[in-house]
Amino acid sequence: MPADARSESRVSNYTKFWQKDSAKDGEADKANRLDQYTDLVNGYYDGATELYEYGWGNSFHFCRFFKGEAFLQAIARHEHYLASMTGLRPGMRVLDVGCGVGGPAREIARFSDANIVGINNNEFQVLRARQKTAQAGLSDKVSFVKGNFMELAEQFGENSFDAVYAIEATCHAPTFEGVYxxxxxxxxxxxxxxxxxxxxxxxxxxxxxxxxxIAHGIEVGDGIAEMRTLHAARKALKTVGFEILHEEDLAARPDAVPWYYPLEGDVFKAQTVWDMFTVLRMSTIGKIFTQNSVWGLEKIGLVPKGTYDVGESLKVAGDALVAGGQSKLFTPMALWVVRKPAN
Incomplete structure (x- = not known):
């Protein structure tokens, strides 16, 4: 995929949106991030996308795990669960809000036989999503458009989708009320x-x-202008007019294998032999190898300048996400299933 699909200036400026010390990161910094959230998020994903693909795969999200369950199997099951809870059926026209490189859209299309349209404001990811979908032979079922999820009605028109889903993407929005x-x-x-x-x-x-x-580490390491609360999300969904059908923090379930275990980098916790390689990439040795490789690629111009710094931010994110998960201060899987009233 050509590097000119990315903006080197956005990547190199990404980390400047935050103060390194969370105690010094104030309201003015947050206001600036919210005002420039498009550049912030694009800078992050221009730098982080290939690192995500290398370390995690084509679906940029977390999931629950059962004992002995393979990583990719658990990722797919998490996507199937959302599709099932949302009631996706063959032939439905469905919008994927913040689709990444299209991993979930492809999996959900296979699972539900629905027609998926993914929207993403990052051109580099949209191009990769289209390429991967064509390779998978799913271009007739899954398509992707570049656009701002704060302007969905302008792009698609009102009352244009049978169902909509979002997987760990709307946290990037400047307000929950706006995107919902x-x-x-x-x-x-x-x-x-x-x-x-x-x-x-x-x-x-x-x-x-x-x-x-912890919240600051998650923000700076994951391209999020402002981490918000369960209460804020619930209130926003109701404020814009949705009826809540189901609400649950899946991370609060008493799972024997925690959702954040791959980030801990402990190969002895891997659920399968193959998953040891995934966990190894998250280990200290794995991160050193990856970052040294990125440093070299950046020096010879094969990745945008600033990619190494984004990688360093991902290391901060990993530590903050594990700390947030262990302390139950953070969840990446607060599930809401809501309905637009019929009249």
Missing amino acids: GEVFKVLKPGGVFGVYEWCMTDEWDPSNPKHKE
Whole structure:
């Protein structure tokens, strides 16, 4: 995929949106990130996409694990579960909000036989999504468009989709009300929206320096202008007019294998032999190898300048996500299934 699909200036400027010290990262910094969220998110994914693909695969999200369950199997099951809860059926026209490189869209199309349209504001990811989908022979079922999910109605028209889903993507929006409101508009009356949301839990206290440090690490390491709470997401869904059908923090289930285990980098926790390689990439040795490789590629111009710094931010994110998961301060899988009233 040509490197000129990415913006080197956005990648190199990405880390400048945050103060390194969470205690010094104030309201002015947050306001600047929210105002420039498009450049922030694009800079992050221009730099992080290939690192994600190398370390995690084509589906950029977390999932629950059962004992002995392979990593890719668990990732697919998580996608199937959302499709099932959202009621996707053959022939439905479905929107994937913030589709990444299209891994979930392809899997959900196979699972449900629905027709999926993915929207993404990052041109590099859209190009990769189209290429991978063509290689998979799914271009007749899955398509991708570049666009802003804060302007869905303008791009697609109101009442244009039978169902909508989002997997760990709408946390990048400047406001929950804004993105959920756009989803509401493009859904047909009676249509269902299913979302896995990134949220700080009710245990999180922004006045606690340690809690703030965890949220700050997640923000800077994952391209998020502002981490918000379960309460904020729930309130926004109701405010824009949705009826809540199901609500659950799946990370709160008493799973024997925690959702964040691959990030811990402990190969002895791998559920299968093959998954040891995935976990190894998240280990200290794996991160050193990856970052040294990225440093070399950046020096010879094969990846945009600033990619190494984005990789360093991903290391910060990994530590913060594990800390947030262990302390139950953060969830990447707050599930809401909501309906637009029929009339």
